[in-house]
Amino acid sequence: MSNAHLQRKSGFVLLSELDGRGATGYVTLVHKNGLIQVVPRPKRRSVSTVPLKLVVLFAILITVFKALALLNVGVVDYEADLATLSEGNVFEKAGAFALQIDPVTQVIFETIGPLLK
Numbered sequence: 106m107s108n109a110h111l112q113r114k115s116g117f118v119l120l121s122e123l124d125g126r127g128a129t130g131y132v133t134l135v136h137k138n139g140l141i142q143v144v145p146r147p148k149r150r151s152v153s154t155v156p157l158k159l160v161v162l163f164a165i166l167i168t169v170f171k172a173l174a175l176l177n178v179g180v181v182d183y184e185a186d187l188a189t190l191s192e193g194n195v196f197e198k199a200g201a202f203a204l205q206i207d208p209v210t211q212v213i214f215e216t217i218g219p220l221l222k
Contacts, residue, residue: 171204172213176221180206 131143175183183206191201206214 167203168207168209169213171206171210172217174204175206175210175214176218 130146132146134142134144136142178186187201187205190197190204193201
């Protein structure tokens with residue numbers, strides 16, 4: 106049986122007929138039980154957008170949390186708690202910095218406030 110006949114009958118292409126091993130989008134794997142499988146080569150991404158999406162989602166959730174905490178506690182008590190928190194250790198100071206009232210939190214607070222009261 107010739108190589109051309111094998112290719113026409115089954116669709117197989119012998120590796121010697123290819124330009125190079127990297128020319129195909131498939132990889133040959135041999136499992137522990139001896140089964141040989143040809144699977145698609147995994148696609149490689151240069152830059153993943155998942156971490157960026159998670160950071161943006163986390164920032165949005167923190168901002169909404171701050172607005173809801175501000176609505177629940179009140180502006181005066183919230184700022185008093187932040188002042189107490191900023192006098193603590195390094196982690197508490199970082200938390201006070203992250204939880205301070207920024208313009209976006211203020212806008213969300215002013216928008217959601219009348220709706221929830």
